[in-house]
Amino acid sequence: MVEISVCFEPLFNGKTDLEKIQSIHRLGYNAVEFWDLSGKDLKGIADYCQKTGIKIGICTLQDPWGNIRLHTDTNIYLQHFSESLELLKLIGSKRVIVLTGENDGQSIEIQKNQIIKNLKAISSLAEKAGIVVCLEVLNSKVDHKGYFLDSSVLGFDIIRQVNSPSIKVLYDIYHMQIMEGNIISTIQENIELIGHFHSAGVPGRHEHFYGELDYRNIFLAIQETGYDGFFGLEYWPTLSDEKSLEKVREYFLDE
Numbered sequence: 001m002v003e004i005s006v007c008f009e010p011l012f013n014g015k016t017d018l019e020k021i022q023s024i025h026r027l028g029y030n031a032v033e034f035w036d037l038s039g040k041d042l043k044g045i046a047d048y049c050q051k052t053g054i055k056i057g058i059c060t061l062q063d064p065w066g067n068i069r070l071h072t073d074t075n076i077y078l079q080h081f082s083e084s085l086e087l088l089k090l091i092g093s094k095r096v097i098v099l100t101g102e103n104d105g106q107s108i109e110i111q112k113n114q115i116i117k118n119l120k121a122i123s124s125l126a127e128k129a130g131i132v133v134c135l136e137v138l139n140s141k142v143d144h145k146g147y148f149l150d151s152s153v154l155g156f157d158i159i160r161q162v163n164s165p166s167i168k169v170l171y172d173i174y175h176m177q178i179m180e181g182n183i184i185s186t187i188q189e190n191i192e193l194i195g196h197f198h199s200a201g202v203p204g205r206h207e208h209f210y211g212e213l214d215y216r217n218i219f220l221a222i223q224e225t226g227y228d229g230f231f232g233l234e235y236w237p238t239l240s241d242e243k244s245l246e247k248v249r250e251y252f253l254d255e
């Protein structure tokens, strides 16, 4: 089953994380996600999720550890990753995002091999812990100029070479529409390599019913692949947060 998960970071400005989760829950959503693990009341979040059954779809490895290519000392990276696993266990998240960091000007091959080396190094720990590490491909045209991993072809190639059931791609539909389009076919052809989805309207990164993508068809196509994971809403509302989440929910659930 595909479960919708709301990224609370761009929503409900001024509220605490716990208040944001409560508001999202009240609006009928049963899963949330967030970015950096650091600076959060993880115990408070864990207690609330346990009490209410809310799930955590995904979160990002703490800065600077989230940028996997930057770490050349694999042993230190491994040690940090193993500490992060404890935090993921506390909040009950089975998925974590890693990013690549910026393109440093070395050859694609050198940078790619560093990423593969670090992902291979953490893969057995992730497998043992039942965690899926999701390597995120971002757009380098609008939001992340200079980011290294801006091609899904390269992202899927890295995941194939790492060859672990615990290391997959985070396929962000918003970013990939900006970079390359061909969304539904790419998803269908690579679904086994995708561990999580992010989504937002293109252009603007707003509600899903605005812009050039037909998210109802995309969502249906994902369901038809048999994908059994989260579909993250990571967007900046144009309406009030409540109204926006209500309308996006209606849109996806065809209410």
Ligand SMILES: O=C(O)C(=O)CO
Pocket: 136, 138, 143, 172, 198, 234
């Ligand atoms: O930083 C971004 O733009 C992301 O999509 C993070 O998930």
